[in-house]
Amino acid sequence: MKKLLSIFILIAIGFSQIQVKVNADPKTIYEGDAFTLTVSAENGGEMPNVDLSALRDFRVASGPSQSTNMQWINGKMTSSYSLSWTLIPKKVGNLRIPILNINVGNKSFKSKPIKISVLDRSKMNNKSTANSGQKFFIEATVDNKSPYRGEQVTLTYTLYTKTDLSGFDILKLPRYQGFWTQELYSPSNLQLKEAWRGSDKWYASVVKKMALFPTKSGEIKIDPMTAVVGVREKGRRSFFFSSSKEFTIATNELSLNVKALPKTQAGRSGSVGKWNISTKIKSKEIKQDEALSFLITINGEGNIKTVDVQDINFPRELEVFEPEINIKQNELTDKISGSKTIEYILIPRYSGKIIIPSIKLLYFDLGLKKWRTKSTKQIALDVKENGALSSTSIGLTKKEVALLDKDIRYSDESEPNWRRINSPLVSKLVIIIFILSIILYFIPGMLHISRSRLDETKGSRIAKKAYKKSISILVENGNAEEIYSSIHKSLNMFMNLKLNKEVERSSVEIITKIQKQSMDNSLSNNIKEILDRGDAVRFAPVSNEKSKNDIENIKILLKELDQKW
Amino acid sequence: MVKKISIISILFCFAFGIHPQLIEKYQNGIDSYSNGNYQLAIQEFEDILKHDWESPELYYNLGNAYYRQKLVSGSIWAYEKCLVIFPSHKDAQYNLSLANLNVVDKIDLPDLPIYLKWYETIRNYFSLQNWIKLFVMSLFLIMLLMTIRKTLYQNWLKSIENIIIIELIFIALLCGHSFLESKSNSEGIIYSPVVIAYSEPNEYSSKIVEVHEGLKVNILDNNEDWVNLELLDGTIGWILKSQIREL
Missing domain, CATH: 1.10.287 (Helix Hairpins)
Incomplete structure (x- = not known):
């Protein structure tokens, strides 16, 4: 039975003709409104295959959605496969859906072109009734159509409606090519207010606000945004659900003419807006190797995320770490503003005076329409020496690099010390000094010898005179006492001169000395006899003749002694 | 004491006397250096050296002239020569360290205790x-x-x-x-831009090492045309005599 049925169906399809229909609805719309393009194939047995690449004036908002329909009419089966798209025109005027190539199975068909007329929304108020069907639309507006590059442009999407809307959903946001964007406002539900456009009363609600910062100059297009709007349908209200119909709508396309920033000699910068800059440091007096927080604050109006100071050249005495950046943005304002703090951690590696240079912020002032540079005062740090030994190892490899940008020292113009090339290692001067020092070495020895010789000769000279001197003090004419004491004195003097000494000797001492020196007992005995007599003369008188005889004797004895000494 | 020595040696110089023409040449060299004519300054200074007179000041100024003329090897040679006579010449030491930055070869020596x-x-x-x-x-x-x-x-x-x-x-x-x-050991400075040292004093033997101008080497042995040198790291090779200038 089943087999039979399938054969039957095959026959039915085989014999029934394939019909392809292309339909657009509605055919007259406003700019930004959508229409539905349906391609259906009857008796095709499968989905048609449509090439939409020829659609140049329209954008596909959604689709394709597929539907299949099978009917038995009078024992005849009709099948219908259809594809539908939601299309949004790209421009205003009389547009055409071109001839489309449609394939069903192996067969190909060509559709007829369809005319679509798109009306300009701004002229809608002049026409009274023709467009009364227009119940809602979305408008995109910007506050400034010719901004500078980097200047903020506020883009506002506003929904206008005359009917009761059940829902609103943004389907697709454009990509905002050529802009740096930030969302400013996006309400969770519609807040409708009365608004008048011409003579018509509308209810309007801002659905989205964006801050756009153009990143290039020239003409930049903002693509339309598409959204889905739900409209309540009257009269078809059930107990629980209000039924609604969904429409896809799109905004108008906008184009901005972005002005390039004028050239400046002051440097390179992409900052635009109105800015102020300040720096803060906790204490100007710190210790070496102690961390220090250096805070740069930029506040004002403009693209707070991209604003930046000019490159900072910290002195080499400071070790600088990557800065920490914090951005605080003021909320609920149409113009983006706020403050940005850049916190550097600095560690002075040397003591002394270290200067943190002035920080410069170059920006294009939108109020004055020219470049401005704001700068901070430079800060002089007073770095005290660290008690511990400083780690100078940080800069070791830097030494050669530092040398590269120094130059050689200037020429030496002092009077040169000329000398012969290959002059001998040991100069004449050296030899002279060497000889002199050797001579010096022998001087003390030589001095000693000569002096001792001198001393010796002098002594002998005196000794030689000893006999004569000692004879001369002998008293020849006097009493016996005087004569004998002179004999004693003369002997003593003789000995003193001979021995180079000044000593008083007794008679016994004189005798023993003479005995030792002369080794002649008779001589010493003779002298002893005379001396004994001299000692005795004080107690026993001696005749003058005897004393005179003794004088003569002692002279002879002294001579004898002098020869034997 | 050093002053005394220098004073005495100056007196010695006056006693033996450098030719006044050479003193004139020296002054001429100094003047052309300060006028930027380094080539002439080099000529004059080298001429004095050819007449067998030298002084640390002469070598120092010659080194400066070579440096300005961008002849690294010449400047290194002259500074080294200056330091042989006057090892504590601070300016020569400094300029030599600058000139040595331009030497291609860097041979690291172990740090002394x-x-x-x-x-x-x-x-x-x-x-x-x-x-x-x-x-x-x-x-x-x-x-x-x-x-x-x-x-x-x-x-x-x-x-x-x-x-x-x-x-x-x-x-x-x-x-x-x-x-x-x-x-x-006597020392020398490589004078040619690139010098190849051979294992024997001829060009057919194997190439041992390539050195560049300005490098200071020890001279171990002398031949008619060839010099046996030892690099600071101990490598030994032969190079042509014309490629080196003895200190």
């Missing part, structure tokens, strides 16, 4: 000739003190004498070391 570093610093304070002069002077001083002590019986001089004797022994060791070193 600290006591050897001190020793070398002291040894490089004077040239060998000045060390010998210092030795003789202190010998003379000792003899003088000894004579005074012995003739005038000043025994307290004995302690000063002992100190000088210790110093004398130290200087004697220094002189001995420096003397042996100067006898055993």
Whole structure:
């Protein structure tokens, strides 16, 4: 039975003709409104295959959605496969859906072109009734159509409606090519207010606000945004659900003419807006190797995320770490503003005076329409020496690099010390000094010898005179006492001169000395006899003749002694 | 004492006398250097050297002229030469360190232990000739003190004498070391931009190492055309005599 049925169906399809229909609805719309393009194939047995690449004036908002329909009419089966798209025109005027190539199975068909007329929304108020069907639309507006590059442009999407809307959903946001964007406002539900456009009363609600910062100059297009709007349908209200119909709508396309920033000699910068800059440091007096927080604050109006100071050249005495950046943005304002703090951690590696240079912020002032540079005062740090030994190892490899940008020292113009090339290692001067020092070495020895010789000769000279001197003090004419004491004195003097000494000797001492020196007992005995007599003369008188005889004797004895000494 | 030495040596110079024409040449060289004519300055200075007269100032200024003329090897040679005569010439040391930055070859030497570093610093304070002069002077001083002590019986001089004797022994060791070193190896500066050292004194032998201008090397042996050199790291090779300038 089943087999039979399938054969039957095959026959039915085989014999029934394939019909392809292309339909657009509605055919007259406003700019930004959508229409539905349906391609259906009857008796095709499968989905048609449509090439939409020829659609140049329209954008596909959604689709394709597929539907299949099978009917038995009078024992005849009709099948219908259809594809539908939601299309949004790209421009205003009389547009055409071109001839489309449609394939069903192996067969190909060509559709007829369809005319679509798109009306300009701004002229809608002049026409009274023709467009009364227009119940809602979305408008995109910007506050400034010719901004500078980097200047903020506020883009506002506003929904206008005359009917009761059940829902609103943004389907697709454009990509905002050529802009740096930030969302400013996006309400969770519609807040409708009365608004008048011409003579018509509308209810309007801002659905989205964006801050756009153009990143290039020239003409930049903002693509339309598409959204889905739900409209309540009257009269078809059930107990629980209000039924609604969904429409896809799109905004108008906008184009901005972005002005390039004028050239400046002051440097390179992409900052635009109105800015102020300040720096803060906790204490100007710190210790070496102690961390220090250096805070740069930029506040004002403009693209707070991209604003930046000019490159900072910290002195080499400071070790600088990557800065920490914090951005605080003021909320609920149409113009983006706020403050940005850049916190550097600095560690002075040397003591002394270290200067943190002035920080410069170059920006294009939108109020004055020219470049401005704001700068901070430079800060002089007073770095005290660290008690511990400083780690100078940080800069070791830097030494050669530092040398590269120094130059050689200037020429030496002092009077040169000329000398012969290959002059001998040991100069004449050296030899002279060497000889002199050797001579010096022998001087003390030589001095000693000569002096001792001198001393010796002098002594002998005196000794030689000893006999004569000692004879001369002998008293020849006097009493016996005087004569004998002179004999004693003369002997003593003789000995003193001979021995180079000044000593008083007794008679016994004189005798023993003479005995030792002369080794002649008779001589010493003779002298002893005379001396004994001299000692005795004080107690026993001696005749003058005897004393005179003794004088003569002692002279002879002294001579004898002098020869034997 | 150094001043004394230099004063005496100046007197010596006047006694023997450098030719006034050479002094004129020297002045001319200085003037052309300050006028920026470095080529002429080099010519004049080198001419004086050819007449067998030298001075540390001459070598220093010659080095500067070579440096300005961007002849690295010449400037290094002249600065080294200046430091041989006057090892504590601060400006020459500084400029030599700058010139050495331009040398392609960098041979790292191991760091000396600290006591050897001190020793070398002291040894490089004077040239060998000045060390010998210092030795003789202190010998003379000792003899003088000894004579005074012995003739005038000043025994307290004995302690000063002992100190000088210790110093004398130290200087004697220094002189001995420096003397042996100067006898055993002479040094030279590579003069050609790129020099290939061969294993034997001919061009057919195998190439050992490639050195670049400005490098300081030890000269071990001399041949008619070839020089046997030793790099600071110990590599030995032969190069042509024209490619090196002896210090």
